[in-house]
Amino acid sequence: MSQSPANPLTPTNFVIVDTGCANLSSVKFAVERLGYQITITDNIELIKQADKVIFPGVGSAEHAMKNIIVKGLVTTLQTLTQPVLGFCLGMQLMTESSTEMKKSSTGESNSNTVECLNLIPTKVEPLQAQGNRLPHMGWNTLTKVESHPVLSGISEGDYFYFVHSFAAPISEYTIASCEYGSHFSAAIAKDNFIGCQFHPERSAKLGSKIIENFLALDPQELVSQ
Amino acid sequence: MLAKRIIPCLDVRDGKVVKGVQFRNHEIIGDIVPLAQKYAQAGADELVFYDITASSDGRVVDKSWVSRIAEVIDIPFCVAGGIKSEADAQEILMMGADKISINSPALREPELISRLAEQFGQQCIVVGIDSFFNKEANNGQGEYQVYQFTGDEKRTQKTSWTTFDWIKKVVSLGAGEIVLNCMNQDGVRQGYDIEQLKHARDVCSVPLIASGGAGEMKHFSNVYQQADVDGALAASVFHKGVIQISDLKQYLRQQQIEVRPC
Numbered sequence: 344m345s346q347s348p349a350n351p352l353t354p355t356n357f358v359i360v361d362t363g364c365a366n367l368s369s370v371k372f373a374v375e376r377l378g379y380q381i382t383i384t385d386n387i388e389l390i391k392q393a394d395k396v397i398f399p400g401v402g403s404a405e406h407a408m409k410n411i412i413v414k415g416l417v418t419t420l421q422t423l424t425q426p427v428l429g430f431c432l433g434m435q436l437m438t439e440s441s442t443e444m445k446k447s448s449t450g451e452s453n454s455n456t457v458e459c460l461n462l463i464p465t466k467v468e469p470l471q472a473q474g475n476r477l478p479h480m481g482w483n484t485l486t487k488v489e490s491h492p493v494l495s496g497i498s499e500g501d502y503f504y505f506v507h508s509f510a511a512p513i514s515e516y517t518i519a520s521c522e523y524g525s526h527f528s529a530a531i532a533k534d535n536f537i538g539c540q541f542h543p544e545r546s547a548k549l550g551s552k553i554i555e556n557f558l559a560l561d562p563q564e565l566v567s568q
Numbered sequence: 569m570l571a572k573r574i575i576p577c578l579d580v581r582d583g584k585v586v587k588g589v590q591f592r593n594h595e596i597i598g599d600i601v602p603l604a605q606k607y608a609q610a611g612a613d614e615l616v617f618y619d620i621t622a623s624s625d626g627r628v629v630d631k632s633w634v635s636r637i638a639e640v641i642d643i644p645f646c647v648a649g650g651i652k653s654e655a656d657a658q659e660i661l662m663m664g665a666d667k668i669s670i671n672s673p674a675l676r677e678p679e680l681i682s683r684l685a686e687q688f689g690q691q692c693i694v695v696g697i698d699s700f701f702n703k704e705a706n707n708g709q710g711e712y713q714v715y716q717f718t719g720d721e722k723r724t725q726k727t728s729w730t731t732f733d734w735i736k737k738v739v740s741l742g743a744g745e746i747v748l749n750c751m752n753q754d755g756v757r758q759g760y761d762i763e764q765l766k767h768a769r770d771v772c773s774v775p776l777i778a779s780g781g782a783g784e785m786k787h788f789s790n791v792y793q794q795a796d797v798d799g800a801l802a803a804s805v806f807h808k809g810v811i812q813i814s815d816l817k818q819y820l821r822q823q824q825i826e827v828r829p830c
Contacts, residue, residue, distance in 0.1 A: 402689035
């Protein structure tokens with residue numbers, strides 16, 4: 344991989360939190376394609392010291408939260424002050440709670456509310472797809488894009504790759520929205536915490552742009568948000 | 569608006585991309601990584617890699633190519649073939665695949681679908697179905713039947729499932745997406761099996777991907793418009809340069825079909 348474009352006098356330290364979920368390496372590769380180094384870790388000290396933190400995640404909130412609890416990371420993640428970017432389930436983990444429908448091995452569906460990290464005061468609920476097929480899977484357009492440093496260069500109508508059945512509603516924390524049967528948050532942010540419902544690591548050039556915006560971000564820019 | 573997906577499929581044998589006609593007579597097309605990169609850059613929306621030897625050989629297969637692909641491409645990809653357990657799925661997903669697709673192992677043990685969906689999330693569990701229209705079956709009226717072990721013609725066999733019953737069953741167990749491979753059409757480029765896919769669409773509440781039969785651009789617009797599939801998978805027309813993805817997307821846009829710009 345190529346050299347980091349960051350200023351060599353101020354070495355940056357990026358980490359991906361090892362939530363025990365499966366898309367860790369695709370997130371790492373996406374960062375490396377931009378010429379940056381990043382470490383996958385569940386070490387509390389390394390996470391605390393990082394300049395930027397990425398929460399990846401695919402799968403169920405229940406499974407991921409269990410891993411985070413078992414690894415003893417809850418307080419560490421809740422007290423991070425550096426910029427943090429969550430992808431998909433990683434975004435959902437930043438909210439108060441996630442209500443997921445679970446299918447048992449006999450095919451029955453049950454609703455299950457999982458307490459999350461409560462970093463952004465919104466709740467993830469089943470996507471109101473209004474008859475559209477679920478999961479919401481594929482490339483969809485952003486319907487609204489607010490001014491936010493992580494979304495610099497991103498416009499309404501741009502396509503991103505989504506794979507999910509649950510979503511955060513539109514709220515004061517929404518910085519980008521998408522529509523699939525109903526409008527939902529494509530990205531949310533509060534202070535130093537930013538989350539994308541789509542997968543920037545799998546959203547071609549525009550996804551890379553978001554990751555690059557985040558890694559190049561001056562943390563001061565978030566303070567004024 | 570959600571775009572219709574164009575999905576080049578790369579059949580993999582021993583680390584090379586191959587293509588046969590009606591699942592047979594495989595010829596080598598090229599190395600995986602440069603081909604994957606080429607398709608991602610050309611505007612493919614997703615890629616599927618079928619390790620066609622895996623399920624039928626019962627041997628341990630080198631999957632290191634999965635992480636080599638994950639390193640270079642920035643679009644989603646799915647790996648199929650040889651995934652028989654949670655541990656197999658974990659290995660492939662950890663290497664950077666976005667989805668895994670299971671076929672013969674799901675027929676042997678349908679509950680595997682539920683266990684995989686539970687552990688990794690429904691969204692990354694794809695069920696591949698190889699469906700053959702048997703003219704003689706059903707008292708000569710014909711029937712769509714599910715086949716297994718299609719990677720090896722000596723072991724390919726009919727199962728007791730009809731295609732549409734099997735689709736309903738796998739969706740009820742938690743499959744997140746169905747790839748319906750219409751074997752009669754595979755590799756012969758005469759168009760997708762619209763009738764079968766329409767019927768499949770009616771019983772499939774999760775994303776449905778058409779596979780088998782693409783030969784010209786019109787076949788793609790037909791399958792999106794007539795069978796309302798979420799994506800269309802094709803191999804030879806892309807590998808042999810018969811259709812360029814950028815031309816196809818331009819054509820589909822002219823037909824008022826929503827696609828992501830290249």
